[in-house]
Every structure is written in C-alpha cells, then in structure tokens.
Amino acid sequence: MKKLDELALITRCVLADDRQAFGQLVEAYQSSVRRFFLNLTAGDAALSDDLSQETFIKAYVNLRAFKGVASFSTWLYRIGYNEFYTHCRRTHEERLDDTVGIVTLMGGSNASNDALEANLTVQEAMSRLSDTERAVVTLFYIEDKPLKQVARIMNLPEGTVKSHLHRAKSRMTTFLKNN
Amino acid sequence: MKSEEDIKFGALLKEQGHQAADNPWFTQRVLNRLPERESSVRWVWWAICAVAAVICCLCWWWLIDSRDYTVLTVRDMADYAIMSVVTLVLIWQSISVTFSRE
Numbered sequence: 279m280k281k282l283d284e285l286a287l288i289t290r291c292v293l294a295d296d297r298q299a300f301g302q303l304v305e306a307y308q309s310s311v312r313r314f315f316l317n318l319t320a321g322d323a324a325l326s327d328d329l330s331q332e333t334f335i336k337a338y339v340n341l342r343a344f345k346g347v348a349s350f351s352t353w354l355y356r357i358g359y360n361e362f363y364t365h366c367r368r369t370h371e372e373r374l375d376d377t378v379g380i381v382t383l384m385g386g387s388n389a390s391n392d393a394l395e396a397n398l399t400v401q402e403a404m405s406r407l408s409d410t411e412r413a414v415v416t417l418f419y420i421e422d423k424p425l426k427q428v429a430r431i432m433n434l435p436e437g438t439v440k441s442h443l444h445r446a447k448s449r450m451t452t453f454l455k456n457n
Numbered sequence: 458m459k460s461e462e463d464i465k466f467g468a469l470l471k472e473q474g475h476q477a478a479d480n481p482w483f484t485q486r487v488l489n490r491l492p493e494r495e496s497s498v499r500w501v502w503w504a505i506c507a508v509a510a511v512i513c514c515l516c517w518w519w520l521i522d523s524r525d526y527t528v529l530t531v532r533d534m535a536d537y538a539i540m541s542v543v544t545l546v547l548i549w550q551s552i553s554v555t556f557s558r559e
Contacts, residue, residue, distance in 0.1 A: 300488070301485075304484045305484050308479075308487075310477075312477035312480070313475065313476065326477070327483070330483070331486060334487045400473035400474055401474060418467075419463070420470050
C-alpha cells in the first residue's frame, strides 16, 4: 500500500470514524502482523490471532496519536511488540519448554516429510531463542525491517539490537548445523 | 545494509519459518470488536447547536424587549410561534446529540 493511500485511510478513520477505511488497513497488514506473532509465539496460531486482534484494536483506539513520523507499519509493529511483551509478563509462561515439546511432537508424527522436517528444524531453532532474540530475528530477517526501525519498534539502542541479532544468528546456525 | 549471508539466512527463515495464510474472517472479526468512538462530526454538530442556542436566546431577548404589550398583533403571534418552533427544534437536537450513541 502506498504511503499516501495509507495516510488517506488513516485520516478517514480519525476524522469520520470510517471503519471501512480501517478495515482496508487491517486487510493490508493482517498477514504480516499475524506472521510476526506466529514467529514470536513459536507457531501458536490461536494466540497469534488473539494478539494480532488486540494490536489492531489498540491501533484503532490510539490512531489519533499516530503522528506520521515513523511509517504506519513501524508504529503497528511497535504496538504489536508491546502487546507481546505485556502478554509474556502477564502470563509468566515457560514458552520455551512448551513450544519445544510441541514442535518435537509434530516432528515425530510427520518424520517422512523432508520439507516439513526442515521447516520444523528452523522453527525449533527459532523457538530456542529468547523472546527478545526471536523478535529481533523476526523483524530483521523475516519482516525485512532495517536495524533502525527494529530498534525503534523494540525501543532498544541500535547497538543492542545488533548484538541480539549476532547472538541469535550464531545460536541458530549452531543448532541448524547440529541438526 | 544486509550482507549476502544475511540475505540467504533471511530467505531460509522466510521459506521454512512459520507462514500466516490469509484469513478472510480476520478483518471482520477485528471490525466487530472495535469499540465505539465519538466522531469529530458529532462534536462539530454539538458546537453548531451551542452557537444556535446563544443566537436563539438573543432573538428571544430582542423579541420580548422590542414589543409593545398593549397591542397584540398577528405579526407578534407569528414571531412568537416561529421562535417557539425554532427553540423546540434546537432543544430536541441538543438532547439527541448529547445522549445519542453513534
């Protein structure tokens, strides 16, 4: 979606509470936001959909606060990341152990399928990262956000993002080589 | 700027990482859950009503002040009737704007 079209839709939402315009924004970004959460939650589709919905609802409620300094997608990912962070703090769940268990189970039942096995190996490598590392990897490698935007979304200095990225990449590479 | 290695690593993650298939119901579900919000149009209409109420009060004041009450003409009765209708419409609009849910 072009930035001008995006701004026109946002203006319609803010001034006239045009929900159809907001629907178009949701339609444009739903895939990437849901994929972002799928990677952060290590494949929990139901949780990803819930978090995505909360993200869009928060975006709608706070749309007047969007100044247009950052792009709409950066602003949206920032809300999404905050939502994920709040969720992690609220639940205090040991997602790492759970997701590794789930992935291992799924892998065991479909061992004959090589492609699926390769997918599961990559996904397992992702699930072994910390929340912050997984978020950095997802934003930088999968969502193709530049370092500056990743830093802005996660509210971290660029240097910290770089070191998270380096550590995550070497951990994933080691895991993938061993598997 | 991404290095060649970064680009390859990214391609691997995109290809073999989690994929979110398009969900046609997702947008509708989000739209159904959006909270009610007061629109700017409502506030503009409320401001118009407030200005009209002030003008209406001034008209009533002028109407009462300028009349000779020893003689009641058909013109006077028509003026009062028109002003009464305008005032009632204004009160109705103000109430409906204040208490209506969009």
